[in-house]
Amino acid sequence: MVTADELGQLLQRVGRHDRQAFAEVYQATSAKLYGIVLRILSRRDIAEEVLQEVFVKIWERAADYDSSKASPISWMAAIARNRALDEVRRKLPVAIEDYPEIQDYASEDETALAATMRNEDGRRLAECLQHLDPERRQMVLLAYCDGFSRDELATRFAQPVNTIKTWLRRSLAQLKGCLGS
Known part of the structure; x- marks a missing residue:
């Protein structure tokens, strides 16, 4: 298992286009990032394509990573989450998998959250x-595990979007503090 410091160092090397470092970053993080993307998209085929795009973006933007703003995995998870949400917003239904209401069977696959x-x-x-x-x-779980937007959360919790943003920010700060102790 790669530590956050090691992952940060690998990202710095990726920022200098070090292919070996990129392979190590991929090996260390692909399962976690795939879980995030799959949880949001619910389709393995699309999640695999989006994951490839996520790693292309990581390759292109690794030099922009700033360890003072986020941990390496948080930075990469944000890229994965945002790209998956972009896909959800962009995509038009074209397959039976896009109509979950007609799929009346439970998956036996472990969820990404359960694995984590x-x-x-x-x-x-x-x-x-x-x-x-x-x-x-x-x-927090709806936003970061199920991919709910702030607007969807505002509707669900009957609160203004700005209140939702503030609550999420404060909740994440509280989690960060707890995890850091």
């Missing part, structure tokens, strides 16, 4: 999530 929660970092995150107000916890 099995490791030590996931257990720490679960503990920290329990310290959030239940409504805020649900909001």
Whole structure:
């Protein structure tokens, strides 16, 4: 397992177009980023394509990574999440998989969240999530695991979008503080 510091150093090397470092970044993060993308898109074929685009963007923007603003995995996860959400907004329904209401079967695949929660970092995150107000916890999970937009959250929680943004920012800061301790 690669530490955050090692991953940050690898990203710096990727920023200098070091292919070996890029391969190591891919090896260390592809499963986690794929889980994020798949959770939002719910289709493996599209998620695989989007994941390729995510890594192209990571290759192109690695030199822009700033460790003072985010951890390496958070920076890459934001790229993956944003690209997946772009795909959701852009895509027109063209396949049966795009109509979940007609698919009346449960997947036996483990969700990305469940897989993450099995490791030590996931257990720490679960503990920290329990310290959030239940409504805020649900909001964070809906936003970052299910891909809900701020507008969708505002509607669901009957709050203005700016309030949702503030609550999410504060909740993430609280989680960061908890995880850092």
